[in-house]
Structure formats: structure tokens, C-alpha cells
Amino acid sequence: KRLPFVSMFRGSANYIANHRNTLAVYHIPGGLLDQPGNNVFRDLMNDIALTWLLGMKIVLVVGCRHQIAKRVAQHQSDSSLEENLQSRHGLRVTDEKTLRIVKEEAGYVRFEVERQLARSLRMQGGGMGNAPGVGSTGQGYYDGNVVSGNFYSAQPFGILDGVDFKYTGFVRRVEVEWIRQKHNNRDICLMTTLGVSPSGEVFNVNSEALAASVAGALEASKVIYFTEQEMELRHTQHGKKIQSLRMSDANNLLEYSGVTIHKKGFVQLDDELHEMDKAALDMLLKIGWSVQALEMGVKRAHIISPKHGALLQELYTRDGSGLLISGDLYDGIRRANVHDVAAIHDLISPLIQMGTLIDRPKSVLEKDVESYYVFTRDNHIVASGQLKIFENGFAEIGCLVVNQGYRSRGRGDAMLGYLERLCLVNSCSSIFVLSTQTMEWFVERGFDEVGVDRLPPSRQATYNYKRNSKIYM
Known part of the structure; x- marks a missing residue:
């Protein structure tokens, strides 16, 4: 008797083959680290490690907006911090006090991702350096580490509408060859929102914009944005879940909703959107950053929940689980x-x-x-x-x-x-x-x-x- 697992695994074979040796950029919002029970974050790290084991080249971009907001809330008496937290064009004004908090929280999320993902890699066989079948380098195919560093440089955002954003910045250059060298060693590259300029200044970069820029520079096969809350698009007429959008349709949705994403990494919203449900607005913004990544040459963008193995279902099954936005594969089909x-x-x-x-x-x-x-x-x-x-x-x-x-x-x-x-x-x-x-x-x-x-x-x-x-x- 054929077991359900056998049929499922055979059905996934084609997807496993298609994704092997492709490059994906995962964006992990900081709020996932503080989900109740921490099982969501742990299970997501296990799933990411499994995609690595199945041959994908991975870059992780981890945000810390959630942690920064919590820290600022603890300093309610400091009005300057609270004012800086207010988002202007999707950006924060990052002064010296805020930058100190960003450094601390970016270090925290980096450590937590490294710790959990290193554990997951060991569980998936990532420490099998002495396993049979080692290559000419002396390392096993399953060797891999989580590596962080200055994989990109940043520059100051400057002044917009008379507001000096100080230590808020955007991506200047992605160190493509360095990242590729790490991938050749089967390493996973990890980036935070802290980017360093050639002069040594540190800037706070929007994490979603960073993921799009890195994916574009690396000519990634896909960029994947995880949501902090489960959210999906549904058709206004028949109520069915929308699982795919062409880039032109996504652009039409953004225009209709009053969302504009600028290439320097900031957002313009129509006034009424400021009152929108936070999870719904976050979904719209992730669609916007996905479109930006596609315009930079990324083949596909996915927006998915981190729960219940949704990543594996999206990548390795015909049904998928989240929202797929495509700029090339389906573009031209009508x-x-x-x-x-x-x-x-x-x-x-x-x-x-x-x-x-x-x-x-x-x-x-x-x-x-x-x-x-x-x-x-x-x-x-x-x-x-x-x-x-x-x-x-x-x-x-x-x-x-x-x-x-x-x-x-x-x-x-x-x-x-x-x-x-x-x-x-x-x-x-x-x-x-x-x-x-x-x-x-x-x-x-x-x-x-x-x-x-x-x-x-x-x-x-x-x-x-x-x-x-x-x-x-």
C-alpha cells in the first residue's frame, strides 16, 4: 500500500530538482523571534535549514523593527526617541540614541538567528564533514555555517521634505563576489539592518528594502518575505484566495491602494492608509518591496506565513501556500x-x-x-x-x-x-x-x-x- 508520504515525496521531486543550486533571499521580520512559545521561529529555522540541505543557496536578511519599538516604549520619558520612532515615508529618523538601540537589537536578532539556525543545520546533517563522499576541498557536501559580516555598504538617506534622517541609510553596494564565495563553501549569509559606509559610519537600513536590493544584485531566483501575522489576499467578488499575481497586477493593486515604493528605500502612503489594519498594511508594503525586487531582475517573489511548514509547501508542492508575484515566468500569459x-x-x-x-x-x-x-x-x-x-x-x-x-x-x-x-x-x-x-x-x-x-x-x-x-x- 502506497503511503501518503511516498506520493508526497515523489510529487516534490521535480520541485527539489528545480530549486537545487538556485539562490533565495529570505526576509525575517524581528517580530517572529518573539512569537509566543518561540516554536514558530524555531520551526522556521528548521525549514530554512532543510531548503539549504536540499541544495539552495541562502541569504538571510533579518529585521529588528519590533525589538526597537519595544525598547523605545520602555523609554517613554524620552520624547526624542518616541519622535524618532514615528515612521516618515516608511523610515525612522535615526539619531545617536536611536542608533545605539538599533545596534544592540540588531546584535540580538543576529545572535538568535545564528544560534537557532546553527542548531537546525546540525540537526539536518550540517556537521557531517567526515561523511562519505567528501569533495576535493576536503569538506563534505553537507558542511555549512551561518556567516555574517559587512556583505553590503550603506550611505546616508539625507534630507527629505526638510527632515534630516541622520543615521538612516540605504544600500550603496552589495558585495556580490564575497557572498558567492561563501555560497561556494556551502555557507548561509546573514545580514542585519546595519550597513557601514566606506568612511566607517554606520547606518540603519530598511530591512525589506535591503532584502530586495540584495536579491536584485545577486540575480536571485526568488526573494521570500515572511509575515508576522497570517494574512492573505482574497477576491472581492467570489472571496477565493489569490495565490499568484503578475507584476503588472501587483502594481495596479499598489496604485489603487495608494502605496508608492521608491528605489531609495522609502514609502509614500495615501493619508487614509495610516488608519489601515497593521497586518493588512504590512501585506501591501511587502507586495511593494516584492515588486521592487522583480524590477531589479529577481525572477519571483513570495509572501508567506512562517507557520505550519508554509515555506516547504510553497517551494516543494504544486499547491503552494502563500502569494507568488512573478515578473517574468507568467508575464505575458493572458x-x-x-x-x-x-x-x-x-x-x-x-x-x-x-x-x-x-x-x-x-x-x-x-x-x-x-x-x-x-x-x-x-x-x-x-x-x-x-x-x-x-x-x-x-x-x-x-x-x-x-x-x-x-x-x-x-x-x-x-x-x-x-x-x-x-x-x-x-x-x-x-x-x-x-x-x-x-x-x-x-x-x-x-x-x-x-x-x-x-x-x-x-x-x-x-x-x-x-x-x-x-x-x-
Whole structure:
């Protein structure tokens, strides 16, 4: 009897392979360190260590805004500290007194992350230097340390709207080669919000902006922002959870909500947003920093809860767990319209002639066009896919075709991933495909062969036994 773990682990294999040797920047807000019971923080460190064990290159950016706010609250008699705490453009005025607190709290969160993550790495096998299979360096593949240092330099923010922000700064330069050297040694790089200028001055940098800048400079595969409270986007009409946004959609949401993120690392908010629920505003700001990272060249941004293994579910399962914002993978994918029918027909005709696809006359394509999606590049359709929704939570993906000149560039995977996300939006729990030629491609992506009896009743009624397509679910 197949155990649930076996099916789950096999289904994760493709994601493990895809993420191996990719670079991710994790942003950890300081509030996670003080969650009740500390289990949330400990479990998150265990999950991060597991992603490292599975071959990911990791940079951690840890904030301490929560700890600073607590310290300032303890000095209520000092009005200057309280005034500095008030956020202007998403920034604090950091004078000498505040900088002293920032240094102490940044040191605290750095120590706690190093302590817990070092423990997690040992538990995951990070101390196996003498294990079989050591490389030419004499170190085992599983050796790794948490390394902190001056991985970036900072410069003063200066004066904005007549306000001198003093020791508040922003990223000047990321030491890319130094970080890559550490990753070559299988080390995890840890950064705090304290950046040093070439002249030796220390500046307090916004941690979310730091994560975006570092991810962009390193050309990271993804940047992941953890929330302090569980928060999700839901559609205003049908109330379903939104699990993915294209960068253009995220920008539209920010514009509609009155949030502007500036590249120097500060935020402008419409007046009414200052009264918004703190967790909801934090979600909007993380979307804003995610967009900034994407504009710097990061491929994907994720906003997820740190609880219940959400990181592992987001990275290694088809369903995901949080919000994915993509600037390249899904950019250019849209629902087809009647003006696309001729181009779709031209794209699929060679495969129809080869017998790989069943014939779809233009009249049929035009009738069903709203079930088709196209991947465009410079207004030219380079890939297509069809999504049909059936009863009992079933969905069929079909007509998945990529222009021959664009194959082996991830377009097919992008279209498949996009359609899978749409299935989730439509509350579909089972996805199936029919194929006579491309079976292995779907098997490699986690599909299993099933019988006709596994199809929903309405699809069983239209199954073409003469064509005898194989079914994968």
C-alpha cells in the first residue's frame, strides 16, 4: 500500500530538482523571534535549514523593527526617541540614541538567528564533514555555517521634505563576489539592518528594502518575505484566495491602494492608509518591496506565513501556500480572445498534421476561445494552453503547445504552472491531461497514469476510445 508520504515525496521531486543550486533571499521580520512559545521561529529555522540541505543557496536578511519599538516604549520619558520612532515615508529618523538601540537589537536578532539556525543545520546533517563522499576541498557536501559580516555598504538617506534622517541609510553596494564565495563553501549569509559606509559610519537600513536590493544584485531566483501575522489576499467578488499575481497586477493593486515604493528605500502612503489594519498594511508594503525586487531582475517573489511548514509547501508542492508575484515566468500569459484564433490555429497546426493533437478547426477555436490562454512575446503568440473545468473539482489541461523556436526555454513549464494556479483559484483538486505522444513530459512533472474510470463522468462520456489517449492525473 502506497503511503501518503511516498506520493508526497515523489510529487516534490521535480520541485527539489528545480530549486537545487538556485539562490533565495529570505526576509525575517524581528517580530517572529518573539512569537509566543518561540516554536514558530524555531520551526522556521528548521525549514530554512532543510531548503539549504536540499541544495539552495541562502541569504538571510533579518529585521529588528519590533525589538526597537519595544525598547523605545520602555523609554517613554524620552520624547526624542518616541519622535524618532514615528515612521516618515516608511523610515525612522535615526539619531545617536536611536542608533545605539538599533545596534544592540540588531546584535540580538543576529545572535538568535545564528544560534537557532546553527542548531537546525546540525540537526539536518550540517556537521557531517567526515561523511562519505567528501569533495576535493576536503569538506563534505553537507558542511555549512551561518556567516555574517559587512556583505553590503550603506550611505546616508539625507534630507527629505526638510527632515534630516541622520543615521538612516540605504544600500550603496552589495558585495556580490564575497557572498558567492561563501555560497561556494556551502555557507548561509546573514545580514542585519546595519550597513557601514566606506568612511566607517554606520547606518540603519530598511530591512525589506535591503532584502530586495540584495536579491536584485545577486540575480536571485526568488526573494521570500515572511509575515508576522497570517494574512492573505482574497477576491472581492467570489472571496477565493489569490495565490499568484503578475507584476503588472501587483502594481495596479499598489496604485489603487495608494502605496508608492521608491528605489531609495522609502514609502509614500495615501493619508487614509495610516488608519489601515497593521497586518493588512504590512501585506501591501511587502507586495511593494516584492515588486521592487522583480524590477531589479529577481525572477519571483513570495509572501508567506512562517507557520505550519508554509515555506516547504510553497517551494516543494504544486499547491503552494502563500502569494507568488512573478515578473517574468507568467508575464505575458493572458486569456485568449477572438483576435488570437488565427495565431493559435497556426501554432497548433503542425501538431495536428503529425497526429499529436486532434483537429481543432478555427470555428471550434473561436467557440471555445475563452478556455484558451496564450503566452505572448512582442505581441507574438509563442505558446498556448487550454483549461476546462469539470464537475467534482476536476480540471483538464489540453492543447499545451510551444512554438518550436521557443522550446527548451521554460515556456511550457510556465504555461503549465499558470494553468495549475488557475485550477487552484477555481477550487479544483484534481488536474488531468490526455496525451498520445508527450507522456514523459507530464510524468516528469508529477503526473501519474490513471484509467478512464478516474475521469469525471461527463469527460468519460466524451472520451475517444478509438484514439486511445493515455490519461495522466
